[in-house]
Amino acid sequence: MNILIMGLGYVGVTTGLVFAELGWKVTGYDPDRQKVESLSQGALTFYEPGLDTLLDKHLAAGNIRFTAKPGIAIRENRVIFLCVGTPSNEDGSANLQYIRQAAENIGKLMREYKLIAVKSTVPVETNQKLAQWIQAAQPSPVSFDLVSNPEFLREGSALQDALHPDRIIIGGHNSLAIKQMKALYAQLNSPYFITEPKTAELIKYASNAFLATKISYVNELARLCDKIGVNISDVTEGMGMDRRIGHHFLKAGIGYGGSCFPKDIHALLHMASEYETSLSILEQVNQVNQTQIPHFIGIWEHKLSSFFGKKVAILGISFKPETDDIREAPSIAIMKTLLDKEAELKVHDPIAKLPAGMQSERLQQVNTLEEAVYGCDAVILCSEWEQYRAADWARLKTLMSGCTVFDGRNVLDGNRMAELGYFYHGTGNH
Numbered sequence: 538m539n540i541l542i543m544g545l546g547y548v549g550v551t552t553g554l555v556f557a558e559l560g561w562k563v564t565g566y567d568p569d570r571q572k573v574e575s576l577s578q579g580a581l582t583f584y585e586p587g588l589d590t591l592l593d594k595h596l597a598a599g600n601i602r603f604t605a606k607p608g609i610a611i612r613e614n615r616v617i618f619l620c621v622g623t624p625s626n627e628d629g630s631a632n633l634q635y636i637r638q639a640a641e642n643i644g645k646l647m648r649e650y651k652l653i654a655v656k657s658t659v660p661v662e663t664n665q666k667l668a669q670w671i672q673a674a675q676p677s678p679v680s681f682d683l684v685s686n687p688e689f690l691r692e693g694s695a696l697q698d699a700l701h702p703d704r705i706i707i708g709g710h711n712s713l714a715i716k717q718m719k720a721l722y723a724q725l726n727s728p729y730f731i732t733e734p735k736t737a738e739l740i741k742y743a744s745n746a747f748l749a750t751k752i753s754y755v756n757e758l759a760r761l762c763d764k765i766g767v768n769i770s771d772v773t774e775g776m777g778m779d780r781r782i783g784h785h786f787l788k789a790g791i792g793y794g795g796s797c798f799p800k801d802i803h804a805l806l807h808m809a810s811e812y813e814t815s816l817s818i819l820e821q822v823n824q825v826n827q828t829q830i831p832h833f834i835g836i837w838e839h840k841l842s843s844f845f846g847k848k849v850a851i852l853g854i855s856f857k858p859e860t861d862d863i864r865e866a867p868s869i870a871i872m873k874t875l876l877d878k879e880a881e882l883k884v885h886d887p888i889a890k891l892p893a894g895m896q897s898e899r900l901q902q903v904n905t906l907e908e909a910v911y912g913c914d915a916v917i918l919c920s921e922w923e924q925y926r927a928a929d930w931a932r933l934k935t936l937m938s939g940c941t942v943f944d945g946r947n948v949l950d951g952n953r954m955a956e957l958g959y960f961y962h963g964t965g966n967h
């Protein structure tokens with residue numbers, strides 16, 4: 538079966554390369570010509586470990602190609618994966634304009650049967666709407682099947698996650714379509730959960746919301762730890778030894794960011810309100826996350842007396858390590874607040890760049906960790922790149938003016954930092 542991927546962002550490119558790796562012929566379509574050109578030349582438009590090698594390999598073997606022309610791409614491929622973005626509307630609901638455009642393109646241009654799988658994260662009942670949009674755009678009726686096939690990969694480990702998924706969720710009504718979907722993934726040896734489309738759609742939101750709940754829970758608990766003088770990391774380590782709880786997603790810090798958790802939680806809350814149901818726990822999850830940064834800035838400001846005129850090194854721009862994605866990155870909100878408080882910022886990230894519109898004479902991105910900390914009063918660690926964990930903190934201290942390190946991700950060894958003469962402040966960390 539030939540596969541068409543519509544939408545060449547993180548999910549689309551990873552999915553396309555994974556299917557190429559599984560032996561299928563893949564075409565990637567995106568209306569963004571620059572993206573298509575760049576991918577066709579073997580250059581990824583974002584940073585993601587392992588994908589560049591796979592892209593080179595499958596371009597050279599002719600297993601994957603990219604196009605900005607939808608007509609031939611839709612006609613030549615029997616299976617279509619929708620991987621377009623579903624960003625937030627002002628009111629928090631999911632913006633379905635790209636999904637709708639893609640559906641209308643398919644309807645308009647298809648000439649024979651298609652199996653269409655939705656990987657984008659979409660609200661319940663979108664599958665049904667998609668069917669209507671496709672039908673309405675068809676010049677004359679042509680049959681198709683629609684299945685919901687949500688994606689669970691994480692940025693930074695996208696390839697591994699997509700090649701070894703914990704589960705493959707398929708929501709569909711037609712058993713033949715489900716059989717074809719299973720055939721596409723057959724080599725992965727992952728368990729399937731087959732259900733109806735709206736259940737599959739909700740599983741995706743419910744999973745992201747549950748992971749975010751774990752994070753906000755420990756972040757709030759860390760505030761208590763700060764007051765009573767125990768280490769949140771010890772608490773979560775002890776908790777995680779209970780296999781019913783596990784160790785995952787219990788790392789306290791400056792809060793969750795990224796292109797999905799904040800957006801999907803808003804979308805789920807909006808969905809609940811449309812169905813006149815309250816998800817009060819999730820509202821609190823969101824609330825705790827939104828207060829995480831002001832909470833820490835308050836503590837840091839108190840420790841430094843004031844940020845006015847202080848030289849501060851910001852380590853890590855991306856919302857997490859191993860990605861250059863800065864969407865909803867906590868570092869950005871921190872930097873904006875510190876600039877308002879008239880601090881001078883030197884910023885470092887191994888890969889990510891400051892957003893183009895973010896400019897100030899008191900803000901400078903530098904190329905090395907040493908340049909960032911040179912002459913600074915304090916360091917704030919915003920994303921836990923390995924380079925920061927493994928840094929020679931004894932040497933870095935000789936470059937700084939002050940000796941304060943605020944570890945927003947709790948990854949440095951507090952005792953060791955104190956031995957080196959730092960004033961170290963983590964999260965719920967003593």
Ligand SMILES: NC(=O)C1=CN([C@@H]2O[C@H](COP(=O)(O)OP(=O)(O)OC[C@H]3O[C@@H](n4cnc5c(N)ncnc54)[C@H](O)[C@@H]3O)[C@@H](O)[C@H]2O)C=CC1
Pocket residue numbers: 543544545546547548549566567568569572620621622623635636638639656657658659688689690691692796797
């Ligand atoms: N980024 C992630 O780690 C994950 C994202 N998701 C979900 O997958 C979806 C895609 O996410 P990303 O890859 O991050 O999005 P993205 O924003 O990086 O990329 C979306 C792509 O879709 C293209 N596009 C827009 N309209 C189109 C159309 N009519 N036809 C074809 N392509 C079109 C855009 O040009 C863009 O290249 C979202 O719903 C997201 O919630 C799910 C799991 C993981």
Ligand SMILES: O=C(O)[C@H]1O[C@H](OP(=O)(O)OP(=O)(O)OC[C@H]2O[C@@H](n3ccc(=O)[nH]c3=O)[C@H](O)[C@@H]2O)[C@H](O)[C@@H](O)[C@@H]1O
Pocket residue numbers: 658688689690691692693745748752785786787788789790791792793794795796797798856857
């Ligand atoms: O729907 C999506 O887009 C994806 O969203 C998340 O993946 P991602 O946003 O790439 O990254 P995560 O590793 O989940 O981290 C999200 C945020 O939570 C923070 N986090 C994570 C774990 C933790 O213990 N503590 C914590 O603060 C991270 O620093 C980051 O800011 C989910 O983990 C994926 O399963 C899902 O497919």
